[in-house]
Amino acid sequence: MKKTILILSVLFLLISCGKSKKETILQGKVENEQIAIVSKIPGKIVQLLVKEGDFVKKGDTLAILDIPEVDAKKSQAEGAVISAKAQYSMAVKGATENQLKQLEAKKMGLKEQYEFAKKSITRLSNMLKDSLVSQQTFDETFAKYQGAQAQYNAVLAEIDEARKGARIEQQTMALGQQDRAYGALQEVETANKERYVIAPQDMSIETITLNLGELALPGYTLFNGYISNSTYFRFTIQESQLDKFKKGQERIVHVFYNKKEIKGIVSTIKQLGAYGNIATAYPDFEMQESLFEIKITPSNSEEAKDLITKATVTLTL
DSSP: OHHHHHHHHHHHHHHHHHHHHHHTEEEEEEEOOEEEEEOSSOEEEEEEOOOTTOEEOTTOEEEEEEOHHHHHHHHHHHHHHHHHHHHHHHHHHOSOHHHHHHHHHHHHHHHHHHHHHHHHHHHHHHHHHTTOSOHHHHHHHHHHHHHHHHHHHHHHHHHHHHHHOSOHHHHHHHHHHHHHHHHHHHHHHHHHHTTEEEOSSSEEEEEEOOOTTOEEOTTOEEEEEEETTOOEEEEEEEGGGGGGOOTTOEEEEEETTTOOEEEEEEEEEEEOSOGGGOOOSSOOOOTTSOEEEEEEEESSHHHHTTOOTTOEEEEEO
16 A cells, blocks of 8 residues: 555646646747838839848848939939020129120210210200200200210110129029929939839848739838847747746747757746737636746857758757
8 A cells, every 4th residue: 555655646746747847838930120121102113133032141142123203303304404504604603705795885986976975965065055956955965975975874784784794683693493303303313213122221031022014103012131140039928927027137048840959038027918929839828817928048159050941949947
């Protein structure tokens, strides 16, 4: 009887130890920070320069879009810039050399008329005193003198304006038109650059959502991937296990498929908002307890860079 009791006690202890050992193993997943690359303007895909599984560097071109509307607007904007520059230059510099020559010739002719009229009015003024000419003749000659003087002064002002350029208000207006033309061209050039889909950082391409010839709409995800050197381990625990973790704590993570052990640091402890976000494949949690996510970052990123995303890892509590 005693022997039977002893055997049962040993079996109970073995079963209890087995249960305890099983409960101390926490299961999690290998994770990488994800990144999605979207198109900013609509365009048809004319070139795909990468394929799924490729590793790309920051700045690499992933795809090229055909955007005919941008090409047409660029030609229009370039023409507007040329026209606006010419208008502003003319407003600032004034008349051309040939125009100035014409004005100078006009000034010389009007100057001769003015000087002749001036001499005439001087002579008639003396003759009027001696009653040699009538008052009407003098008045007619004086009117011609005033007209010649006005025309001469007008051409002098015209030459001065031609040399100095247009009024400051006209120059400001021309400058504004030039700046607006440059702004439109810059906007088109910025849109033109968006035909090239560029990798924002080092990453691996996991999925490509469109094929050649398909239309990419603004905001549509073209590529999904994982950021380089962003591997971490994610575990889900229940509230009663929180006392076993604290930020900055060093833990050893066991990778199931290659039997590696990797040292890591507990970097994040946060509550899970949804039951579907748990990392354990076969959860056995008390549902009245809150669930928390533990993020462990490898101490040496080189040891974890080739790990397969979503692979199973374990942690001994």
